[in-house]
Structures are given as C-alpha cells and as structure tokens.
Amino acid sequence: xxxxxxxxxxxxxxxxxxxxxxxxxxxxxxxxxxxxxxxxxxxxxxxxxxxxxxxxxxxxxxxxxxxxxxxxxxxxxxxxxxxxxxxxxxxxxxxxxxxxxxxxxxxxxxxxxxxxxxxxxxxxxxxxxxxxxxxxxxxxxxxxxxxxxxxxxxxxxx
Numbered sequence: 001x002x003x004x005x006x007x008x009x010x011x012x013x014x015x016x017x018x019x020x021x022x023x024x025x026x027x028x029x030x031x032x033x034x035x036x037x038x039x040x041x042x043x044x045x046x047x048x049x050x051x052x053x054x055x056x057x058x059x060x061x062x063x064x065x066x067x068x069x070x071x072x073x074x075x076x077x078x079x080x081x082x083x084x085x086x087x088x089x090x091x092x093x094x095x096x097x098x099x100x101x102x103x104x105x106x107x108x109x110x111x112x113x114x115x116x117x118x119x120x121x122x123x124x125x126x127x128x129x130x131x132x133x134x135x136x137x138x139x140x141x142x143x144x145x146x147x148x149x150x151x152x153x154x155x156x157x158x
Contacts, residue, residue, distance in 0.1 A: 002028035002107065010056055010107075013080035014135045018127060026124050030113040034106045042084075042098035042106070049087025049094050051108045052132075055079050058104025064096045076101060085132045088114040 004024045007016060016024070033056070036042065042053065045065055053060075060077045074096060077083055083098055088111045118125040 040100045052085040054107040056105040059102040061101040
C-alpha cells in the first residue's frame with residue numbers, strides 16, 4: 001500500500017488534478033508501487049489490459065508495431081504522465097507497447113481496484129474518471145491535429 005507522500009513529487013499530474021490530501025490518502029489505499037529497470041517491458045501491444053500507470057520517476061517509451069516487425073516510438077513519457085488508462089476504463093487489449101527507457105517507479109492502479117474505488121468511494125472515483133477522460137480527450141485532440149497536419153502535408157507534396 002502506498003502513502004500520501006508517494007504522490008507529493010507528482011502532485012501536479014493531470015491524473016491527480018483537484019485531489020486533496022484526503023483524496024490522495026484514499027487513492028493510495030488502492031494503488032501499488034512498481035519499480036522497474038531500464039529495458040523492462042511494462043506491457044505488450046494486444047495483451048489484456050489490467051492496470052493504468054502513473055510515472056513517479058524515470059521514463060517510459062510507448063511504441064507500436066508496424067509491418068514486418070518494425071516498431072515505432074509514439075511518445076516518451078516521464079514523471080507525472082499516465083499511461084495504460086484505457087485498460088481500467090474499457091478492459092480491452094493494449095493498443096501499444098510500454099517499455100522502461102530509464103529506471104522507473106510506477107504507481108499502478110488495477111482495473112479491479114478501480115472498480116472497488118467506484119463502489120467504495122464514488123466521489124473519489126468521479127474525480128479520478130473525470131481526470132482520466134480529460135487526459136484521454138487531450139490525446140485524441142492532439143492526434144487529430146497531427147492527422148490533419150499529415151493530410152495537409154500530403155496534399156501539398158509535389
């Protein structure tokens with residue numbers, strides 16, 4: 001079990017936006033700390049999703065497999081970033097691979113524990129889900145902008 005102090009260094013994370021010290025104390029009861037060395041695979045694309053992760057320390061490389069085993073990095077995440085959040089919402093297989101790029105401390109919240117938060121502390125669950133939706137929404141908007149830019153670039157190409 002975590003302590004509220006485990007969240008102090010990353011209190012500005014979008015996942016924790018608007019959380020009080022009491023909220024963090026309650027959330028800590030549902031989370032686990034995972035220390036992972038450089039090169040460790042957190043999860044692989046298409047495997048069942050079971051947890052979301054909040055980066056406390058280190059960096060995580062998110063990548064996707066393309067044709068003929070070609071793996072492309074989508075983003076590199078650091079402290080305060082979250083990843084794997086879709087797993088606690090929809091429970092579907094992972095859409096990408098996550099590997100530790102630099103020794104990391106990750107705070108994890110399993111889907112079953114997210115469901116417990118919803119049952120046992122609906123107010124906390126609402127704050128958490130609202131923050132996760134905002135993170136997800138921001139990512140969709142950014143992806144749409146990138147897609148738009150690619151389309152414009154491809155139409156201008158001679």
